[in-house]
Amino acid sequence: MITPSTPTETIDSKRVPLRKMPQGNMPVVGMGTYGSDSVTHEAVAESVLGSAEVGYRHFDCAEVYGNEDVIGKSFEQMMAGGIAREDLWINSKVWNDHHKPQDVIDACKRSIDNLRVDYIDLYFVHWPFRNFHPPHCNVDTRSPDSHPYNHSEMMETWETMEKLLSDGLVRNIGTSNMTQPKMELLLRDASVKPAANEMELHPHLQQPEIFNYCIEHGIQPLGYCPLGSPGRPERDRTATDTVDIEDPVIVAIAQAHNVHPAIICIKWAVQRGQTPIPMSTNPRNYIANLKAVVEDPLTAEEMTALAQIDKSCRLIKGQVFLWEGAKDWEDLWDLDGTITTL
Numbered sequence: 001m002i003t004p005s006t007p008t009e010t011i012d013s014k015r016v017p018l019r020k021m022p023q024g025n026m027p028v029v030g031m032g033t034y035g036s037d038s039v040t041h042e043a044v045a046e047s048v049l050g051s052a053e054v055g056y057r058h059f060d061c062a063e064v065y066g067n068e069d070v071i072g073k074s075f076e077q078m079m080a081g082g083i084a085r086e087d088l089w090i091n092s093k094v095w096n097d098h099h100k101p102q103d104v105i106d107a108c109k110r111s112i113d114n115l116r117v118d119y120i121d122l123y124f125v126h127w128p129f130r131n132f133h134p135p136h137c138n139v140d141t142r143s144p145d146s147h148p149y150n151h152s153e154m155m156e157t158w159e160t161m162e163k164l165l166s167d168g169l170v171r172n173i174g175t176s177n178m179t180q181p182k183m184e185l186l187l188r189d190a191s192v193k194p195a196a197n198e199m200e201l202h203p204h205l206q207q208p209e210i211f212n213y214c215i216e217h218g219i220q221p222l223g224y225c226p227l228g229s230p231g232r233p234e235r236d237r238t239a240t241d242t243v244d245i246e247d248p249v250i251v252a253i254a255q256a257h258n259v260h261p262a263i264i265c266i267k268w269a270v271q272r273g274q275t276p277i278p279m280s281t282n283p284r285n286y287i288a289n290l291k292a293v294v295e296d297p298l299t300a301e302e303m304t305a306l307a308q309i310d311k312s313c314r315l316i317k318g319q320v321f322l323w324e325g326a327k328d329w330e331d332l333w334d335l336d337g338t339i340t341t342l
Ligand SMILES: NC(=O)c1ccc[n+]([C@@H]2O[C@H](COP(=O)([O-])OP(=O)(O)OC[C@H]3O[C@@H](n4cnc5c(N)ncnc54)[C@H](OP(=O)(O)O)[C@@H]3O)[C@@H](O)[C@H]2O)c1
Pocket: 031, 032, 033, 034, 035, 060, 061, 126, 176, 177, 198, 199, 223, 224, 225, 226, 227, 228, 229, 230, 231, 232, 260, 262, 263, 277, 278, 279, 280, 281, 282, 284, 285, 286, 288, 289, 316
């Protein structure tokens, strides 16, 4: 039995705007569930249940987070408590070492079982690589089997995602951590285009090219690390990283609205057209993050000011997915507009 904390305030979930997806409607803000090193699986499951009590209906899960079996108990409890399955929006993702067709099917069925549901609303390919690394490994670790993006492999995985869709195990399929050149190839060859692309998006990493490309092609961008992931572990930090919630433009707008700078990051994200998935185990914070999308929007001038503070500061660089011989983490992100090869 998961015990949520007593909510001090609730937001009617019907007030939370929805984004129309190929199958169903997705709330414009979701709860992240990656506890990394610092938050236990039980604490994440408590915040999932607690956040449902205050009005969240959208949850961003993944098998690699290692907590789907515990979070599943929270979903079971909320449905037993009267929240209908069709009012929930649940994401999950297939990890890099399960990209072969039967492995994708098995991973999806495992997530469905662990999450204690009959289907997943939005199922992602977590990274467009089969490159695998042990959990919590050092960022300099290189797997000898890792190699640059291989489109045939990606299509084999994607065709299985399409099968999950036609078999009814999932309602929508998506990609994550894609670049525009990889997305162009996928759109050229896929029978079903991705409904969504989950990517790092916060005011200091706005990724305007792939963001606009997704919007133009009807692919909904979901933004991870929407607050600039202030609690990420040391191994995911570098000396050049910037801090969104300390940015003077964000701080000034936050003062004008009398809220924490994190709330400005969420308002900006939703008003720009993406779907942020902030993670919090603190009820005061996750309540504020949901309230952010139902009241006191940013002005056009504030949105313009925020558009100008992009610093192209990628926090989740993905070094552990690099292959022997890669120059550096930028090889994963096709910065010159072409897919990096050996
Ligand atoms: N697809 C992918 O490859 C991928 C990669 C990374 C992450 N994700 C997803 O994105 C989610 C979010 O990313 P993230 O957790 O790294 O970053 P984040 O949501 O930007 O930041 C989370 C941190 O912000 C704090 N916080 C939350 N709300 C706050 C508020 N209102 N005021 C002040 N601080 C606040 C939290 O602390 P408290 O708990 O104390 O509130 C936590 O330390 C993950 O949980 C996961 O679901 C996906």
